[in-house]
Amino acid sequence: MIRGPLSVGGLLVFGFASTAMAWTKAYVVEWVEPAVYFDPFDPEAISAASPGRDCPAGVTKDLDYPKQLIDVGHDSESVQKLYDPEVRNAPGFDRAVFAKRGRNGEDVYREPWTAIEYPFPQVEGKLSYGFDLDDDPATGFTGVDGTPGVNNAYYKVMGCIGHYRGHPRTADGAKYSNESMHNGSFTLLLVLEGKQDPMNDPAATLSFHTSPDKLVRDALGGIASDYSFRIDDSHPEFQSKVPVTIKNGVVDSIEPQRIALQVSGGRRLYPARPLVLHRGRLRLELTEDGRLEGLLGGYQPWEPIWRVRANYIIEVVAKIDSPSLWYALKRNADGIPDPETGQMTAISSAFRLWAVPAFSITAVDVASGQGAAHAAPDGGVE
Amino acid sequence: MKLAWSTATRALLSTACLLTACADADRVIGDPGIASMRRLTESEYRHTVADIFGQEIEIRGRFEPDVREHGLNALGTANLTITPSGFEQYYAIAASVTSQAFDEARAASALGCSPPADGAFDANCATRVLERYGRRLLRRPLDDAELATYLKLAGETVDTFGDFAYGMRQALAVMMTSPDFLFRIERAERHPDDPRAIRLDAYSKATRLAFLLWNTTPDDALLSAAESGVLHTEAGLREQLERLTTSPRLSDGVRALFRDILQLDQFSNVTKDASLYPKFSQVVASSAQEETLRTIVHHLLTQDGDYRELFTTNETFIDRSLAAVYRTRYRFDEEWSRYTFPDSEERAGIVSQISFLTLHSHPGESSPTKRGVAINEIFRCEETPDPPANVDFSIIQDTENPELTTRRKRLLAHSEDPSCAGCHKKLDPLGLPLDRFDALGQHRRLEGSEPIDVSLELEGVGYEGATGLGSALANDPQVSHCFVDHVYGYATGSWAETGDQEMIEEVYSSFSERGHRLRALLSALITHPDFFRPNVPAPASRGETTASLTSNREPLENPK
Structure with a gap:
């Protein structure tokens, strides 16, 4: 099956056609990030540290490791020695010492519950991107578009970490992970399929895949459209298929369901x-220039969110007190209760993505070995 | 460093001597003399080094720029010299090549003989090395004087540095800066059966054949055929022709030929407005050239197809980057996949491929005029005069004119200017049919909101779009004639003059009768009695004048 910018009934055409034949369109994601609503008091502000309605208490600060270590009983003199350049730069100096912030010297990157919880600024604004995941308009935020009951507790916890805060496509964390994607650490491929009009189809599907083929940058530094990408079937954990409706180019999921995809990969952080x-x-919306962009939402397990941030480097780079993040995530988790303990295992979240037209190539296509595409009527190829 | 300057100086003096009328040069250009000198192109240089020293040798450096004449760099090479800075570059490249070829890992096999372990100079071994490499580098055996010169240089270097391989690489680096290497020097000699006639010597013939057909220096078999004199015989020539044209390496020669004809070297100057053509990149530019050359080699050699079908075929090859520009999928089954353009793409032949369409466009928009000029020059061998100095482009540039809302309308209005009409009425019908392809060769149907009109009339015959243009070019005898002219010019380094027309016509007839197959054309050209005729006046014998000679046409020995 050939999946391209638009193939209809096995024939690939460009442009939006009104037809009642099976069709497929593919996209490759060029940017994906947590859907953070940055709401500074100064509309012109671009600094992630700018105070705003979302974070009136400001953003997270550099960790005070000496204080935390002393708070749990390390003696002041030995702690100060950690900051002696001769000690710190000496061969064999082990930064793991900064993890010993448990009340009894435990490694808080393994046992965060042993740490003291410190103040951790969280979003206090009223607006957010996302979905009404619990179908209760009384819970959560008001959507940026006015929708009541938008659940995005992930944003509430993470939105005042300066590393993740900012206007769309500007936050440092998003830049870091997307640059990694642009440089080839992973590729996220979307395949939209239906049986009626690609702009209006009540029974279409959207599939998430990964690809072994790297994104290609264009001359403007963006991601070039219309490149071909093989579907990697060897990683089912990164794949999912969502039934959707399409109305006037707006793609909506039909029922809440599990969505699995890859949004990070390969780099240390x-x-x-x-x-x-x-x-x-x-x-998601099919734009006039052929792109696909919009929001995903759902309850994501909160423990993995903390686990990738349970290390000294990200604490320093992103200014996150890892154990305090653990406490905040646990406290704000709002979905998928553990059947035994009742503790919520997931946290409501939203992500936004932008994708450009691409061609998806299945293993069958590659194995066919026909090489040449064959001319077909109506401007298509088989 | 001191030695490097020393050897460079020696080479410079050697070159200067050979290029001027010093005693040694007298020997070179003496009776009957040099028929022609053509500076090696970068491509010829690279292929030569790869053949002699190995594919793994890297060539690092900047080459002197080529000059195009009558549409061919091959013709410009006959009128090129080497600048002092260019000479330094050639020396640096040569030194780099020989240092790689005779490095510690390769020296033993590169030498092919075993010099004394103490680093002393071994004249026998050095002679064998210099004769073996010299024969391939200079495309003929070294004469005694040359051998003595290079032996002396090698010996002094070995004595100074106590390193035999180092001495060899210095001597060969100097050899690679001699005009006999950097220039393809064709020499004439008296015909043994007719002292009034001259002919190219056998090594010059071998060189012409090797560079035409394989784009490289003659191999051992060809040099042996020259050495034995069998290349002067019709049977010997045909044997080599058969060997060379049935070899896969013929594709190297054909690629170089078409790279020159299609002016693909101009891609180094191509830029595109990134905001309008973000897909353009050096990768795309490189792939686009490869697409066209693969199409040509596949059609003319693999398929043994009709040359004229290069203007009508919808078969091509694409890689991942070109598939994105053509907006089709790339199957990943191999690096280059065969691809058939669907009819809806309206593509026909190499003029509708990305390479031609991109090369002959402005950075920000397509140009029917530039495309028309290119078609007229490249495929019809008609040069276009420069526009008048006072030409008024305002109509073309005024994209806000409510009456002239398309390129076509503006161009046709511009061509009403009497000072422009002569050229535009000839060129625009060649370029406008391609206007459904933008400056990157991407297909389009609309200009703004208006459909792009690609219907034209040329010499009373109407045609439409790239497919119509392709058919028109394929059916135009001037296009096939032009190709014969280009192959002749590329092979000989000289543009066909009036005196060559009889040969050109005979070659064209053979090409035409044999279905416009490239191998037929090459065979007809190379076996034509005049193909190896030196382009110099025949030498005057004692008591005669040049003007009194009746003919310098070379009779083939053992004619059948």
Whole structure:
């Protein structure tokens, strides 16, 4: 099956056609990030540290490791020695000492509950991107578009960490992970399929895949459209298929369902791991210039969110007190209760993505070995 | 460093001597003399080094720029010299090549003989090395004087540095800066059966054949055929022709030929407005050239197809980057996949491929005029005069004119200017049919909101779009004639003059009768009695004048 910018009934055409034949369109994601609503008091502000309605208490600060270590009983003199350049730069100096912030010297990157919880600024604004995941308009934020009951507790916890705060496509964390994607650490491929009109189809599907083929940059530094990408079937944890409706080019999930995809991979701060959204939903738009962009939402397990941030480097780079993040995530988790303890295992979240037209190539296509595409009527190829 | 300057100086003096009328040069250009000198192109240089020293040798450096004449760099090479800075570059490249070829890992096999372990100079071994490499580098055996010169240089270097391989690489680096290497020097000699006639010597013939057909220096078999004199015989020539044209390496020669004809070297100057053509990159530019050359080699050699079908075929090859530009999928089954353009793409032949369409466009928009000029020059061998100095482009540039809302309308209005009409009425019908392809060769149907009109009339015959243009070019005898002219010019380094027309016509007839197959054309050209005729006046014998000679046409020995 050939999946391209638009193939209809096995024939690939460009442009939007009104037809009642099976069709397929593919996209490759050129940017994906947590859907943070940055709401500074100064509309012109671009600094992630700018105070705003979302974070009136400001953003997270550099960790005070000496204080934390002393608070749990380390003696002041030995702690101060950690900051002696001769000690710190000496061969064999082990930064793991900064993890010993448990009340009894435990490693807080393994046992965060042993740490003291310190103040951790969280979003206090009223607006957010996302979906009404619990179908209760009384819970959560008001959507940026006015929708009541938008659940995005992940944003509430993470939105005042300066590393993740900012206007769309500007936050440092998003830049870091997307640059990693642009440089080839992973590729996220979307395949939209239906049986009626690609702009209006009540029974279409949107599939998430990974590809072994790297993104290609264009001359403007963006991601070039219309490149071909093989579907990697060897990683089912990064794949999912969502029934959707399409109305006037707006793609909506039909029912809440599990969505699995890859949104990070390969680099030290954000290693490859699947993003799983339980009771997931999506709303994406087919733009006039052929792109696909919009929101995904759902409840993602909160423990993995903390685990990738349980290290000294990200604490320093992103200014996150890792154990305090653990406490905040646990406290704000709002979905998928553990059947035994009742503790919520997931946290409502939203992500936004932008994708450009691409061609998806299945293993069958590659194995066919026909090489040449064959001319077909109506401007298509088989 | 001191030695490097020393050897460079020696080479410079050697070159200067050979290029001027010093005693040694007298020997070179003496009776009957040099028929022609053509500076090696970068491509010829690279292939030569790869053949002699190995594919793994890297060539690092900047080459002197080529000059195009009558549409061919091959013709410009006959009128090129080497600048002092260019000479330094050639020396640096040569030194780099020989230092790689005779490095510690390769020296033993590169030498092919075993010099004394103490680093002393071994004249026998050095002679064998210099004769073996010299024969391939200079495309003929070294004469005694040359051998003595290079031996002396090698010996002094070995004595100074106590390193035999180092001495060899210095001597060969100097050899690679001699005009006999950097220039393809064709020499004439008296015909043994007719002292009034001259002919190219056998090594010059071998060189012409090797560079035409394989784009490289003659191999051992060809040099042996020259050495034995069998290349002067019709049977010997045909044997080599058969060997060379049935070899896979013929594709190297054909690629170089078409790279020159299609002016693909101009891609180094191509830029595109990134905001309008973000897909353009050096990768795309490189792939686009490869697409066209693969199409040509596949059609003309693999398929043994009709040359004229290069203007009508919808078969091509694409890689991942070109598939994105053509907006089709790339199957990943191999690096280059065969691809058939669907009819809806309206593509026909190499003029509708990305390479031609991109090369002959402006950075920000397509140009029917530039495309028309290119078609007229490249495929019809008609040069276009420069526009008048006072030409008024305002109509073309005024994209806000409510009456002239398309390129076509503006161009046709511009061509009403009497000072422009002569050229535009000839060129625009060649370029406008391609206007459904933008400056990157991407297909389009609309200009703004208006459909792009690609219907034209040329010499009373109407045609439409790239497919119509392709058919028109394929059916135009001037296009096939032009190709014969280009192959002749590329092979000989000289543009066909009036005196060559009889040969050109005979070659064209053979090409035409044999279905416009490239191998037929090459065979007809190379076996034509005049193909190896030196382009110099025949030498005057004692008591005669040049003007009194009746013919310098070379009779083939053992004619059948």
